Amino acid sequence: MKKIVVPVLLITGVLALSSCRKDPAKNLSGDETLIYITNHSDSVNFNSFHTFSIADSVAVISNGEFMGKALTGVDAAYINAVKDQLTQRGYTLVAKDQSPDLGITVSRIYNTSTGVFDYGSYWDPYYGSYWDPYYWGYGGYGYYFPASYYGTYSITEGALSIDIFNLKDAKQTNKLNNIWSGLIRGSGVFGQANAAGGVKALFDQSTYFKAS
């Protein structure tokens, strides 16, 4: 017996070591969880625009459905951060009725993924062998679990999108062409403290985006 105990203990210890995988997601701090994605139209010369206007509220989109407009503290922080960045890059903020060259919208996007835990799966069909009904004095009986023993979970992931449209050429093209999009994803995206830094990061990686 003694002979087997030592190897078993050693093997257990070694297997425990295998669970020592460093979890990359848990090893991120502050805004390291966030990613900043930008896309732009290659055929557009960003120098050709001079003025911009930005929507005064944020669209909230949940699982592909428009939920309405909002202006929370976080929304305002993002709108102001976009204004600051474009102004610093040489563009002039104007009212939307003053024929801005660029129109800007900000959207909050939520995607919820759901799943179902089947609590029944652990008992069916062997529960009677774990807990023999005989124990209760009912030998030969079977167990019954209500079919509604399910649990659901949901995970909601948020993202913030900034979309910039070419209003200057809209009349010629008959379209509001998107010329630039920025997306911020990750935990804490809707934290007010991350707004200025996040928007700055989007524009910093878009070095072509300047008025002159």
Added chain:
Amino acid sequence: MKTQLFVTIITGLVCITAIPVAAKAQERTLQLDINYSVNIPSGSFKTDAIDKTSFRGWTANLLYNITDKISVGLGTGFQDFYQKYPRAVYKLDEGGEVSAVLSNSIQTIPLLAQVQYRFMPGSIVQPYVGVGVGGNMVVYDQYLGEFDNSKSSFKFAARPMAGLFVPFRKDGPAGINIYGAYNYMPYKSDGIDNLNNWSTGIGIKFPLR
């Protein structure tokens, strides 16, 4: 002087004859060695994915001593490699750019057919060389921020190694195992040619029966 020489020769002969007798004790036994391992990436692994040394790993070998010098069996192990890179902007394949803190997390789990050769069975320190050839389960997770792109694959692996076995007691089958090895692990995926790495480890070896 003659007496001294005689005693030396007799002692030498006794030692020489004693070694094979002692070594016989290790013949036809099944032995397991379990080791803590530290691995250092090299080649493309180091330049294209992770250059940090991994201190999270183990190896194990189940070996049958077919003679006092030769053992055959199976070798396996686990090694966790990880590195986090500071935020940088990367071009996306489909166009656009992404700014992210990039983390590479790679686990290698080889399963190898092993053969080992001991040079001085029965001595206090027993040097050995070995080689293992087989497959390698690779789990590769690349994180952009908190977003994981995970993939697993099974590739070829070979592990030439050299080590020392130091029995706890003279002629005993259990003892300390120390080794150095080179893990040859072709990968050719995700811009990484191989996951080759140097390995060193220390552990214990003991008989199972």
